[in-house]
Amino acid sequence: MTIEGAVWKFGDNVDTDVIIPAPYLVTADSEELGKHCMEGVDPAFSEKVGPGDIIVAGKNFGCGSSREHAPMAIKGAGISCVVAESFARIFYRNAFNMGLAIFEAPGVSEGIRTGDRISVNPHTGEITDHTNGRHFSAKAIPPFMQGLIKAGGLMPYVLKQKQEQDRA
Amino acid sequence: MPQTITEKILATHAGRESVAPGELLSVRIDFVLANDITAPIAIDLFEKSHISTVFDPERIALVPDHFVPNKDIRSAEQVQIMRRFAKKYGIKHFFELGEMGIEHVLLPEQGLTLPGDVVIGADSHTCTYGALGAFATGVGSTDVAAAMITGEIWFKVPESIRLSYVGELKKWVTGKDLILHTIGDIGVDGATYRAMEFVGEVIEALPMSDRMTMANMAIEAGAKSGIIAPDQVTLDYIEQRAKRPFECFHSDQDAVYDEEKSYDVSALEPQVAFPHLPENTRPVSEVGTIPIEQAVIGSCTNGRIEDMRMAAQVLKGRTVNKNVRLIMIPATPSIYRQAMAEGLLEIFLSAKGVISPPTCGPCLGGFMGILGPGERAVATTNRNFVGRMGHSTSEVYLANPAVAAASAILGRIASPEEL
Known part of the structure; x- marks a missing residue:
């Protein structure tokens, strides 16, 4: 199913401290975290963002801490997916582990602007900016990560494996 | 293979x-x-x-x-x-x-x-x-x-x-x-x-x-x-x-x-990372005049006994600048005790620094030294992202313990060589 939404555009090196500042790391409630999403760069972000909106960013999105509160806050704010030039490693892993859709796509930083309406096809990786008519291509998701998504995240994946091992 | x-x-x-x-x-x-x-x-x-x-x-x-x-x-x-x-x-x-x-x-x-x-x-x-x-x-x-x-x-x-x-x-x-x-x-x-x-x-x-x-x-x-x-x-x-x-x-x-x-590091000077990324490094001699309000010496990066000793070496017999708050954070109870045994805590207190119990505290803007709007800190911590130690308009400069201690004394980012 294609993901479609309005774009909120950010720059390079968006770190986990601005995605969800540390004072809010005393809860695991994604709705509450969502109210403070991106507060470090744009304090009014959670009021402006609409359900299904898409974050587009530059390189190294999610750098810094290992806090899963960062992808949780993004999900909690109603964001449907994040498209970036590249992702920091721990954020990338966390996003798949907890089921936040993310796509690495070269050129999006320069080619897409805040307010554009874009669609992302998770299967083909095709990204279309309906506002300016440009197309981009997301890198293929590695098969193992696809398996995680299919299982519904890391925990269901691991538990299923453990069950099979225990049976054998 | x-x-x-x-x-x-x-x-x-x-x-x-x-x-x-x-x-x-x-x-x-x-x-x-x-x-x-x-x-x-x-x-x-x-x-x-x-x-x-x-x-x-x-x-x-x-x-x-x-x-x-x-x-x-x-x-x-x-x-x-x-x-x-x-x-x-x-x-x-x-x-x-x-x-x-x-x-x-x-x-x-x-x-x-x-x-x-x-x-x-x-x-x-x-x-x-x-x-x-x-x-x-x-x-x-x-x-x-x-x-x-x-x-x-x-x-x-x-x-x-x-x-x-x-x-x-x-x-x-x-x-x-x-x-x-x-x-x-x-x-x-x-x-x-x-x-x-x-x-x-x-x-x-x-x-x-x-x-x-x-x-x-x-x-x-x-x-x-x-x-x-x-x-x-x-x-x-x-x-x-x-x-x-x-x-x-x-x-x-x-x-x-x-x-x-x-890297040939024979000529390397102490480094200072400017806001808001650790990659924004400069040699301490090229920092210019950056007044600071706080110095934090501690964290998982630089809160070990060797770091406490280095800070004490610079702080000994000196007093922190009246515009600066110096926060020392020995990273573990045994480092704290060792610092006490070596007389380092006495040096920190005499310099008018405060000593925090072991904690990450201010490094990630938690507590124990949060920065207000526009305030600047030199810190031996690891990140200087926007709002990392407090208000989103505050600034963190990353450095080693000797530079942080010297900066606390002079009220601006400084090399210990300037003392």
Whole structure:
């Protein structure tokens, strides 16, 4: 199913401290975290963002801490997916582990602007900016990560494996 | 097949002869850790899975160090979750206040993380243990929850970058300056997904504390891990501490690297990273006039006894500038006690600094020294992102303990040579 939404555009090196500042790391409630999403760069972000909106960013999105509160806050704010030039490693892993859709796509930083309406096809990786008519291509998701998504995240994946091992 | 130290550790833990970068492996974990921010989420996931035991209650550490001593009611609740879980599942290494220190300083000090280990932690600075010759990397809470069940984790074998340091370090130049200089060179995503392997005569001459500072900040270049091959310095550190057997690995001479860099550091000055990225480094002589309101000396990067001694050397007989608040944070109870025995605490107090109990505290803007609007701090910590230590218009400058102490005295970012 294609993901479609309005774009909120950010720059390079968006770190986990601005995605969800540390004072809010005393809860695991994604709705509450969502109210403070991106507060470090744009304090009014959670009021402006609409359900299904898409974050587009530059390189190294999610750098810094290992806090899963960062992808949780993004999900909690109603964001449907994040498209970036590249992702920091721990954020990338966390996003798949907890089921936040993310796509690495070269050129999006320069080619897409805040307010554009874009669609992302998770299967083909095709990204279309309906506002300016440009197309981009997301890198293929590695098969193992696809398996995680299919299982519904890391925990269901691991538990299923453990069950099979225990049976054998 | 020639292998790097990282490949050898991962191969051994996957029951393989050798592995190649890019391969996906399930590896056995020697040690797992989480803190008061990340553990509660992992615990919630673990308990929802209805598994009745953890893989090994002696190989999990729960360290409430970020917002502890509890900064507010909700932080207290986070630690209650950890305490209950530790009791219920018999987790041996839950560190209650009084024994608690900053996780990445505490665990090596207690001999819980060792050479040749695979260590994962729900904290990005877990890469610190690479200084002991371990493969250590930060993950999220979900990975820790899964690891507490299985004792294993999936990894893609990383490519390695070989970073070689030659020359002789000038006075006041430390491991902190080597790693800041390196991040300044390769950038905050210069090592993304890769293992940074630190080698060369300069590294071999570094004490464990400086090695840990370097491995600690590998994440600040985006790396999966940082690693230094174990040698006599490592073994001397480990000897009295290790609570279980361990194995030392070394890279083969003809191991394959994705990239190799060499730094002649004889002329290197202490480095200062300007806001708002650790890559914005300058030599301290080129800083210009930057007035500061706060200096923080501590953290998992620079809160060890050697860091306290270096700060004391600069602060001795001097007084902090009237515009500056100096906060000293010995990272563990034993460092605190050692600093007391050596008379360092007296020096800090005489200089009009304050001494915090062990905690991450201000490093991540938690408590114990939050910056107000527009305030500037020099800190021996690891990140200077927007709002990292407080208000979104405040600024953090990263430096070594000697520069931080000298800056506290002069009221502006300064080299100890200026005193």
